[in-house]
Amino acid sequence: MFITLFVLIVFAVPLLIAAYTDFSTMKIPNKVSLAMAAGFFLTLPLHWQGLPVLGDHLLVGAFFLVAGFAMFAFGWLGGGDAKLMAAIGLWLGWPDMLPFILYTTLFGAALGVFLMLGSQFMPIRLRTSSVGMRLFQGGSDMPYGLALAAGALFIWPSSQINAALIG
Template sequence: MSPVVIFALFSFLLGAAVGSFLNVCIYRLPAGESVVSPPSRCPACGARIRPWHNIPILGWLILRGKCRDCGAPISPRYPFVELLNGLLTLALFLKFGPSPTFLVLFVFCSALVAVTFIDLDHQLIPDVISLPGIVVGFACSFALPWLGWKSSLIGIVAGGGSLLSVARLYELLTKKEGMGGGDIKLLAMMGAFLGWRSVPFIIFASSLIGSVIGVTLMLVQKKDSKLAIPFGPFLATGAVLYIFFGKTIITWYLTLGAR
């Protein structure tokens, strides 16, 4: 096999392996448990998962989606998260190659995967991910010429400040809380990793996607506008879209407007 194929395969396996750890974070962080110890165990009976059953994706298939000890079903979300993170890591490698940008965005996107599923489950974005993420993103900006510390710093302020302003305005007009602080910190983290130019794109893309999905769910479930939908997954989707297609979409839009 060529070196490119070997590195591509390695990137997928790396992403899937980290995806296995993300499953631990998704389950334990909201509960305030350590992600280091105890070792992986069955949520139903507490039996320790054997190392060969903990192989990303394959382990779940070997067990046929059931605990070997008690037979309790194991959610297919576990292999899905591993597969998703593996494919996302592979896509990053194919776009950026073996570079500092690949490594930084690999860490960033893995964090987004964890945030997405935690927010879907608990409507919560843990500070233990977003706040250190802001610091890490800003620190990495010094090593990435395309980003730069100034753009990262402005991105932090613009990301957090824009959503904070929207949240405060909504509360002022409706006397209700419409956006949690987790979303504000998450967008600040995105600005740190991707720079200030990403912020308008992420806000627009996430709002558009969220509106379409929100209206669709309300129509399908026949519920009113009070239906609570976490915004974190839409922000994460907007950030990933910016990484892979942001420049292309922005150029297309500007070209369309110039006609």
């Protein structure tokens, strides 16, 4: 129980920090993604399943790093989002990758709809705050770290790594 709680904290806390900072500043600090990646390697002995599984985790992380920076190059994703996505990828195995992409996309779509329509329902005080102005200006910027964090936290209970921890 303690080990599962510890790993969940090491996994969830950086995600929550990334979501908060992306929402409030539209930036995800590098140290958040680095902390998440370091957390994976620090907890590796707790969920060790052998070199082939470790290789899968490294490949998923590398896949997300390449995909994230390709999306960054096209202007579809911010650099912080790309790095966070790669750090999340370290925690995922191949079976977890598609559910993560699906749920992150759904959360991202909901966030996009909220940003397009939500300002109509927000109190004027919130709309005119610095965060509200940044979010509801109608630009193409979106704090996608929220969707990444939501997708990762949503699939965590059914993930391979969580199953390995609880045995």
